[in-house]
Amino acid sequence: KAGVTQTPRYLIKTRGQQVTLSCSPISGHRSVSWYQQTPGQGLQFLFEYFSETQRNKGNFPGRFSGRQFSNSRSEMNVSTLELGDSALYLCASSSPGQSHSGANVLTFGAGSRLTVL
């Protein structure tokens, strides 16, 4: 089956602009998580959505937001972009209960690489 699809793959913005990134999870997966990857901070958890509700949130400012639609597709938005927002944004989907142990295996997309000038 198709994997996690993220669009766009690459984009360039300038400071102060806003950006919206899209993620289509694996069919049947209802949970979508977002991560930011930078050389300095590594991989950091942004937020998780399940059934259109934000279930968990990392330690990022309010400029970072997201939402999930009824078909489980998710978007994240970053407003008032700063140079430090340049990063690879990774989306991952999972199916709660896919493992009897409760360990949710995350399947990642290829990411959206954002450059802020």
Added chain:
Amino acid sequence: GNSVTQMEGPVTLSEEAFLTINCTYTATGYPSLFWYVQYPGEGLQLLLKATKADDKGSNKGFEATYRKETTSFHLEKGSVQVSDSAVYFCALTSYNNNDMRFGAGTRLTVKP
């Protein structure tokens, strides 16, 4: 809080050499442990996992054993190939929680 400490890289090995990448963790309760791999220009791919103490995860010749007594989950491979060159991430989650905590990543380069 939960955290993962991973061996600093980069690691450079010759083909067919033995690989160990150390990973230790701090967590409350009984976390699940993972190794993910990231090839250039791609997202993360699950390499292997273990969900309880003494479990051994294995895939593509890689192995890691969940050691609760030493809070470790070291990655090993007996004979690396050039195609194993990538960045490897150790990670953990708590039960039914997608706030996955990652180590800093270890870049592995395998030379012919």
